Amino acid sequence: MAEERPSSLAVMTSGGDACGMNAAVRAVVRTAVHHGLPVHAIYEGYAGLVDGGDAIRPFESGDVGGILHLGGTVIGTARSKEFRERPGRRKAARNLIERGIDALAVIGGDGSLTGADLFRREWPDLLTELVDAGELSQEQADAHPVLRLVGLVGSIDNDMFGTDMTIGADTALHRITEAMDALHSTASSHQRSFVIEVMGRHCGYLALMSGLAAGANWAFIPERPAEAGTWAREMCDALAAGRAEGRRQNMVVVAEGAHDTDGTPITADRVKALLEEELGEDTRVTILGHVQRGGIPSAFDRNLGTMCGHEAVELLLRSAPDDEPQLIGIRENRVVHTPLMENVERTKQVAKVIHDGDYEQAMQMRGGSFRESWDTFHTLVQATPSDQPEGHRPLRLVILHSGGPAPGMNTAVRAAVRLAVDAGHEAFGATSGFEGLARGRIRELGWMDVSGWTAFGGAELGASRMIPDDEGLASIAAQIRDHRIDGLLMIGGFAGYRAAHALLEGRQQHPELAIPIVCLPASINNDLPGSELSVGADTALNAIVEDVDKIKQSAVAWHRCFVVETMGRDCGYLSLMSAMATGAERVYLPEEGVSLDSLLEDVDYLRSGFKSGKRLGLIVHGEGADPVYRSGFVRTLLEKEGRDLFDVRLAVLGHVQQGGSPSPFDRIQATRLARRCIDYLVEHHEQRASAMIGLQGGRVRFTPLASFPTLCETDAQRPREQTWMSLRPMARVMAHPGR
Secondary structure (H helix, E strand, O other): OOOOOOOOEEEEEOOOOOOOHHHHHHHHHHHHHHOOOOEEEEOOHHHHHHHOHHHEEEEOHHHHOOOOOOOOOOOOOOOOOHHHOHHHHHHHHHHHHHOOOOEEEEEEOHHHHHHHHHHHHHHHHHHHHHHHOOOOOHHHHHHOOOOEEEEEEEOOOOOOOOOOOOEOHHHHHHHHHHHHHHHHHHHHHHOOEEEEEEOOOOOOHHHHHHHHHHOOOEEEEOOEOEOOOOHHHHHHHHHHHHHHOOOOOEEEEEEOOOEEOOOOEOOHHHHHHHHHHHHOOOEEEEEOHHHHOOOOOOHHHHHHHHHHHHHHHHHHHHOOOOOOOEEEEEEOOEEEEEEHHHHHHHHHHHHHHHHOOOHHHHHHHHOHHHHHHHHHHHHHOOOOOOOOOOOOOOOEEEEEEEOOOOOOHHHHHHHHHHHHHHOOOEEEEEOOHHHHHHOOOEEEEOHHHHOOHHHOOOOOOOOOOOOOOHHHHHHHHHHHHHOOOOEEEEEEOHHHHHHHHHHHHOOOOOHHHOOOEEEEEEOOOOOOOOOOOOEOHHHHHHHHHHHHHHHHHHHHOOOEEEEEEEOOOOOOHHHHHHHHHHOOOEEEOOOOOOOHHHHHHHHHHHHHHHHOOOOEEEEEEEOOOOOOOOHHHHHHHHHHHHOOOOEEEEEEOHHHHOOOOOOHHHHHHHHHHHHHHHHHHHHOOOOOOOEEEEEEOOEEEEEEHHHHHHHEOOOOOOEOOOHHHHHHHHHHHHHOOOO
16 A cells, blocks of 8 residues: 555646547546546646646646547647756756646656656656755655656557557557548549558557458568568569459558568558559559547547546555556556556567567567467468368358347458468358258358458348247258358357357257357447457447537537437446446446436436536436336436426437447457457367357457356346446546546
């Protein structure tokens, strides 16, 4: 436990702006207010820290209202030459001491965090110099002998150790993927080639992941330089082969720091010239530039910034004054803190390793999932599958959808088909899920049959919610026998899991059902066991957030409260996460239900707020939150009690949450899981084992399909363990920090 808590806290943003910084600032301020800790905001980064005056302002909860949806940073960021010199840092120390500030939360990149740590280490000597110069009293210096520091990473490059994702990277990936999706249509129309340059001087994350998400045909990244002397021919041959197979467009992604093994830069213009000269391609260059930084933050970045900002304050309050400064990040889907400067040094080391030409080490330092994504990307971009050795026995694998449609289902099919075929196996699609399988609606899927499916919403193979009975099991067993099926990949939701489990239990009566089965979680509800996050949930969450942002703009003009109903059935994931990402003041979850007392409490809160000048109210209501106090009832109650203070509108978002093109996160996750599923089916076809795949603790794991019933609630369609519910207390603090 801490010996004493900080006197006052200041939060600042520094370096390049990144979407989600505002969410982090908001979370720092509201968590500090919740704990009664005075908090200041430093405007214009280190420049404001040195200048002092009005650049360092006390903040309350209301000062950070309405900033969640804004890009960039509302408190500004600027580089400061003066802070790099000791006299500048001495002025900064005086400015903080005069306001009683002895704790600092810095949101920025490695350069900003390095500067903050130097400031912290110099703090005692800086105070001594200020006392000796008569600029501070000894009593002032003694009251604040140390500067506590915590760092949060705001960077679109996703290049910092200590966190799996940096604040801003997901939104940047959205911008890039949206642009590439748009370019696909015009490229196909004119049979053109496009070369897209993205940011990333020392890190290829954006180039690689956008290439994987948008179905690019080639990519260049700093960590895996192209072979000097041969890369141009390899790229041209691969793209020409794709044209020969009927592909109407070529997309090449180039990270701004890309180079070959000799260190020669590979630029977008150089690639364009090659495609024109060697292949005669009509080629265009698109340099996305700073549009990657801006725009509306994604739901992920809003919630990541919120979680990290909240933990930053909690950590400062429970740590001792002389504890080593920590970096707040997310690792394996959990908010964690690790030594700040250790992570900064490891981050800088990657750039040095790349500069020294040790590219294998650079790939290792990026982590196993980065390398796996690179290998997967290069398999998927091939024009044709790899040749197989003589004597290879192909397996016959069936892929189907079941349950409601979820964005990312088609992405998973594309990856599964190509990875299976590339490994020398045969892939088949069953139309309309288990119903189609029972009726023999099965067709072979080839390499080009799934071209372009990456960005498709819905379920191209069709889906159904059929749970096979005895007759259905007999029909499916007959089809498995007649089509000589060796394995089954089910991509879908709760109904699909129940159907797959029914096949598992039906093996005793129908031996033909004894084939390996894998369930890949695809449901916007995020209600499936064995996985903390389902494919489709991120897209649905972003759809909700986009609509609620518009609703809030409407509400402000009219002194209005909106009750927004989200999907989810018995699972409140979408409700809670969208409430956090949109700044809702109240959220009703199926896991908690709704009581009359809580409704009356919220009526009093809203009436009091609108009397005090509040102009907007927002309540998120999960569709399965309560069988009696439904969203319509809540709307009627609030409108009756709001009287002349505010009016109330109900917004049922409905099936727009299931539609649309999948988000980059869902595309990448679908591809990653599909690869593991195909590997599982191949490796276990002899044992005939069956499993559910999913992210658990941030890692891909398999859970026996036989455990499906025991992992689910007996009276609700959701898993017994829902790790995201641990965010509930934080959500309350963000909504009502002063309550």
